[in-house]
Amino acid sequence: MDNFFAKISELFSTPEYIDSLLHGFLLTLQISYFALLIGIFLGTIIALIDTAKPSRWMIVPKLICRVYVGIIRGTPMALQLFIMFFVIFAIKGFPSIIIAIIAFGLNSAAYAAEVIRGGILSVDTGQTEAGLALGLSRFTIFTKIVAPQAIKNIIPALGNEIITVIKETAIVSMVGMYDLNMAAKDIGSGQNMASYIVPMFVAALFYLATIYLISFIVKRIEKSLRRSDLRVEK
Amino acid sequence: MENKNTDLVIKNLHKSFGKNNVLNGINFELKEGERVVVLGPSGSGKSTFLRCINWMEEPTSGEMIFDGELVTEKNIRRIRRNIGMVFQHFNLISNMTVMENLTLAPVKLKLMKRAAAEKRAMELLRHIGLPSKAQAYPASLSGGQKQRVAIIRAMMLSPEVLLFDEPTSALDPESIEDVLSLIRELADRGMTIMIVTHEMSFAKEIATRIVFLDKGKIIEEGTPEEFFTHPKTERVKEFLKKIL
Numbered sequence: 385m386d387n388f389f390a391k392i393s394e395l396f397s398t399p400e401y402i403d404s405l406l407h408g409f410l411l412t413l414q415i416s417y418f419a420l421l422i423g424i425f426l427g428t429i430i431a432l433i434d435t436a437k438p439s440r441w442m443i444v445p446k447l448i449c450r451v452y453v454g455i456i457r458g459t460p461m462a463l464q465l466f467i468m469f470f471v472i473f474a475i476k477g478f479p480s481i482i483i484a485i486i487a488f489g490l491n492s493a494a495y496a497a498e499v500i501r502g503g504i505l506s507v508d509t510g511q512t513e514a515g516l517a518l519g520l521s522r523f524t525i526f527t528k529i530v531a532p533q534a535i536k537n538i539i540p541a542l543g544n545e546i547i548t549v550i551k552e553t554a555i556v557s558m559v560g561m562y563d564l565n566m567a568a569k570d571i572g573s574g575q576n577m578a579s580y581i582v583p584m585f586v587a588a589l590f591y592l593a594t595i596y597l598i599s600f601i602v603k604r605i606e607k608s609l610r611r612s613d614l615r616v617e618k
Numbered sequence: 619m620e621n622k623n624t625d626l627v628i629k630n631l632h633k634s635f636g637k638n639n640v641l642n643g644i645n646f647e648l649k650e651g652e653r654v655v656v657l658g659p660s661g662s663g664k665s666t667f668l669r670c671i672n673w674m675e676e677p678t679s680g681e682m683i684f685d686g687e688l689v690t691e692k693n694i695r696r697i698r699r700n701i702g703m704v705f706q707h708f709n710l711i712s713n714m715t716v717m718e719n720l721t722l723a724p725v726k727l728k729l730m731k732r733a734a735a736e737k738r739a740m741e742l743l744r745h746i747g748l749p750s751k752a753q754a755y756p757a758s759l760s761g762g763q764k765q766r767v768a769i770i771r772a773m774m775l776s777p778e779v780l781l782f783d784e785p786t787s788a789l790d791p792e793s794i795e796d797v798l799s800l801i802r803e804l805a806d807r808g809m810t811i812m813i814v815t816h817e818m819s820f821a822k823e824i825a826t827r828i829v830f831l832d833k834g835k836i837i838e839e840g841t842p843e844e845f846f847t848h849p850k851t852e853r854v855k856e857f858l859k860k861i862l
Binding site: 514 | 672674696698699702703705707708709712713714722723727771775
């Protein structure tokens, strides 16, 4: 145990190690952040197509969305990442961070789409009918009535998706990228540290702290959105 | 606007949900100032009939003419402003305050300026005794309060016709009377009204005409007097025996 704490203080007092960890952590955050931007944006579009009023023009887009979500959810993330790296973007010199962002973004889009779709469908149809009966347009009904109510149901589940993506990016170490997970392994295998447990423990703390912070923020947003459910006045 | 004599003409209206034919050829006319109560056994298509009038359910076939204008998918949104609807479950918009519920449509549809809409809303709220609830969210209102707000929300657009789809079915007995007296008041002011209700005594009292639906068809109609005391068809006699 003494050795463990000694190693921890060694890790934190060696600028080289700190540098590696922070570099890895930064890459993890970058991939997660941009992947989630893509994922939530694309996911919203997919969900909107999926929940749109059925019509002749929507048959093909709806089918494409359904198939896309099915394939992404039905295959392992690691396999999708490999296909991106070794098949689709097997171009020499193409920045791997971009490939990773695209791979995670496209993956996250399918899950985000399901979350957003569920949130939209959970809004009572009576709310839409109220708007229709008042002669409002479908656009106004969506933006003023359905979307604000759907968001309340979407935020908690989307928080889960954010957390999942951050953790799942750890598999980029499988294609040799230097993320937080890889940094821990790298430090641990070095001759000076010669211990996996310490850097991995520290990396775990980094992940935990990040995810704790995100959960905290999501809870706060959730609470402020629930105001109209409470029996309070504006 | 030119032809104010007949508000609504419905010819051979059919509505089916998949293979389920709910309305099987309804012919109906509604004139200004009439108060029509739609009765019928459950599953007879009463609510569907009412909901087809403002296209909450799009008719499968048939023709609807409102104020001399054929109702189509293109003009239904404009026509809906003239056909107010009050729902069984109130359908107040839950992310908006009472005031926002009342002013949303008139302001969005550019029929009123916000200040004018708010002034009108306050007048109506005062009228129903709920001015203190203007800034409250629907979740804090009782059922009866919600339904009365829903009624004045429909009135904000000054519609020509008001449709009531079982307006008191989800209410406790005490609230029912509050809502009925508000409807009664609208009736006294000459509002054209169509109601689907199970409140028979109210139907008798308020209706200028009763329409009886069975299996998606109008099988009998007449004044409340004729309908309740001299029913013509066996089906209505049987219905009245069960409920009275």
